[in-house]
Amino acid sequence: MPGYLDAVEQRRKELFAEINEMFENTPLMKHLVTGDMIFVNAKDKYDPEMAKIKYTIISESERQPNWGESLPKCFIPLELEFASLISRGIPLITLEHLTKINSLQPIRPLSETELKIFLKFQHSIGKVLYFDEHKLKKHIILSPTHLIDAFKSIVTDKRFCEGDKKREELWNVMEKTGVISKSVIHHVWKNKKYAKFDKNKEYLLDVMTHLDILVEPKRYDSAGKSIPAELYYVASMVRAEDDSGYLQSADFINRSITIAFQSSSLMIPPALSFRLISYCLYVWAVKTFGEKNKDMLFHKAGVFIIDPSLEMHIQCEDEMVIARLVHARTNTLIMRDLASSINECLTSALEKISQLYIRTSSDQCHDDKCKPGCTGIVFRFDIAV
Template sequence: MEDTSTTDDLPNENESGHISDIEQQNPTQMLTEELITLDEVSILTEKDVRTKSEQLEASIPKVELRKLFSCRKISNHTAISIHKDVLKELKDGKYKMEIAPSDLVDFGGQRSFDMTHQLFIQHKGTFVLMFDGSIGLYKPLKEYPQGIFTAASILTHWVNSILAYCGDSDDIMPIIVFAATHSDHFKERELKQKAKEYTEELTKIFSAHKHIKHIVCGRVFFINATNKNDPEIENLTDHLVEIAFQQPSWGERKPIAWVPLEMVISEMKSRDVKLITKAEMKSLNESHNDFILNDIQFEHFLNIQHSLGKLLYFAFPGINDFIVLQPPAMVNILRSFVTDECFWPKKKNLAKIHKDLHDSGSITKSDLFQLWNQMPFNEIMPDDDFKEYILQVLIHLDILIEPKRHKEGKSMSNSYLVPCIVKALAPSNFIDKEVIGDRTLCLAYEMTDLSDPSALSFKLIASALVMWPLKEEDGRPCLYYQSALMNVDERNELRILIEGQRVMVYLTNAESIHLISPDVAASIQECLTLALTNILKFYLQSSGKFTVNLDVSCYFKTKVGLICHEEVCLVSLSAVQRHKKWTCKHEVKHHRKYPMYWIFDRKKERCPLSCRGLERDALKLSPNDQHLVRLAKQIEVSVFGQFLIYLGLTTAEWEGIIYQYDRNGELGKKLMALYEWKKKRESNLQLVRLKDVSKALKKVDRQHYLCQILREDTCLMDIADSRLQEVPADEVLNRLPKHIGNCVIQLGIELGLSFNSIEETMHNHFKDMYSQIYDILRKWKQSSKIKPTIYKLMLALQCTDSGGLTFLRDEYLHP
């Protein structure tokens, strides 16, 4: 792909008192970018321009240049100055430049660069999207081993990506043009027919696109790239010139005071200066005497230069202190970690970083900086300040995705997702009936007025990863192209999948939809909705559409639903809120109870008066150990003995449990009593059902306690941080028991250990509470079926209400 930036809007303002109209130049001398013409008194020829450039270079002391370019400091503001003759011509209005250079960025080659386009797309650019004309639009591409990517799908991806970042307005720019290569594979008659077919097919694909005015699909240039004299290449060149003249800003005026600074930028580029601090650029501006731009004018100048593609300047807090003078340098920076295997470094430690990145789809900050210490990357970023700036730019532009909750404050993440590396597709059974079936709640966000940016799915996934880790299968994280699978806990999984203009979210319980926690469902929805809202704000701001009072919710519709007849049955959230039931296309009536979990009020502590308890199908299910914990915590000691009798335990059995587990506190004794009841029924070959628990609770007038066994405390979401998704260190687990009270049984259950394993620990470390707790922590870390994260440990400690949270927070969240 070639990015040819055309003439941008130039401000019609007189910043130095000398402005004149810009004349149109010969199209053969102009392809792109701004036209600098200041009065008609004198026109500089190319020779004149070279002469002025040589005079300018001669006027710059070598020592001062070395001081600027090597030491990155400016001790003398006049170190780089404009030659007095040039200044005089500017003041007299006699300076005129006839040539406008064109910057081209070529993406042909490595497919790893497919998702880095946002770094190079300019709002006023002309984009030539090229495909192999000898293969066609719909044949699977060999470069993508998954076998589902075609030229048509890649072109659609690029069109949507370009327009997502560039936005839309009355301006015709950007313009997208299509070119097919390998014309030399066809005879002349075949070539004309093929070109006609491609034109018709592309028209069919994009004619209904909402931004069709930016897409030129009525002409496909069929070129032979091996022949520099190919007439079709000349036709393409002429067409790009015609597009350049369509710029609304063509012929507008620009400030004379910009020219000295533009010449300085040009000179620094010629001396291979790639990055410079904003402070250094301001110092250069202040050295121009009569042509000094004030702060507002200086900022405006940088923004215009950025929009033209002449430099990269991001006017966002945290990344507005540096300027990339040579945007193509970013290609080399990306090449340090976004590259195919055949280009990996030879050193084993560096090659391992690349392998880990390709296997996991993520990279740590320390590994990234290690790659940047190589030559020639270190020449571009000579110190950590420049590296830190580039890191933040890559995060800003979605090249790196930072796991965060999208709340205010600087993230302390040390690991980043790299979407452009992730090529693997989700397995064919990712959402099959056998995998999720009727055990799943569905949530959908449907975009209404924006093309989905490529990195949207990864930003949403990164937001969820702050709380829930990626599931691993066969030693590989389940991160795929535009989809991911995460472990909410041992029994619940979360899937996120992009389907065209729709973001699909699936929450699946291992056993039944009846056992999904409404608190967990609501927390997932709140997390993703907040993330989506902030993501859309960023893209709208980038395209100039966002205003402070803009409600971005109008850019997407939220739907909820269930799996029905092996399909996703969705209904608008507003409709579910108004009606108790809805009838789907299969003539099935669905109740809103479970879909409403997505917007459940997590502040409610008890059931509403309208609650009828668990459904009949739910009562047929068996309670797990965590359910017994929730139940034991609720039932008062005064009625617990009577409750056990209704369950089927005798008074003597209860008294024996009190004696045996007296050291484990009231909750420990109640938990072991419920465990003994469960073992007693199983030993008599009787099923353990929630129905039995329900009947006993009704006998003691506590029937709604059963509804509460699905509740989860999610208040720790407020401190969720990517650092908490790491595995706790052994040294921390050694010290943690000293900060925890008597909660061995409950802690073990909350961490997913079985009653048998907990009993073994209590027997092996009799009367030693600290050793018991440490053994529980050790077993959890070694045997957990899902990643044993710090966040999971904090959740378990929160449920036990026995301390340790402050210790972990200070250990991992405080600098």
């Protein structure tokens, strides 16, 4: 036993030494809480290290700027109602249901405006999920883990699909093509294990689409009328590498110009790359190639059709995003205004996506002109012919 404990302590020190070396002299170091070197045995639910985690979380919470702020007393009855619903196994309700609960409050029901403020506040602190958006604002997710579990039933690691033939097939298809059909999702959610998602399937899928977990491609008929797609793209699941030879095609250099978006932070989070690819999937159609018309969608990369004579190759690397505009004949025919518009679209998308990530310090953030809400993930771009 003493030998085992010595080995654990040695491994603890090695791991934390590696972590400190990895982030030393970077803006991220100040965000790491490694002083106690917490090393949890996940196989032991009584592991005393869990008490250290609880203490650390509480200590960090008390240091947050909004700790100890006063809250309206009129919020408390609805918070208690939410806790009661969750304890009864109800993770999601409609806004109509909440309005009814609110109207039955004995002291003072919230007004419609106050109710919206209450929901947005609860959302901001992570207690509930409420999206005041078209098609989403009629539901409230009382337990955020319900949404996470819905995600995991579709977007997950292969090992969690073992033994479920249908989900294994689903995973294999997504890994190769990044595509999942709506019918397959409905089939999975008909399974007893995931039946709890089927009741509100349209809403949950709309939330996944809103968060760019799933992307519904745009389809139009000959008259320009929108046609509902029977599939979703899942950019984060694609593992296929680009073996098409597209970048090595004839006269590629003479037919293309490159726009490079360089990150000011240590690295670009993988989730940001996946969301950028999802954004492109939403805006532009994916190029197909080969006899089987295979989509040119790869791991953190893809080729999109801008117009009949112009394509765009997007490649997300650890420290930069590279966008290549490729003309069918020569790069001299790429219109400057169009290239500028595409650059503005990508810049705006990167800025909006980066706002979702935790604010980190950087050289830009120490600038007196740094704007409130700066994420620390700042992009600058260069255009090369």
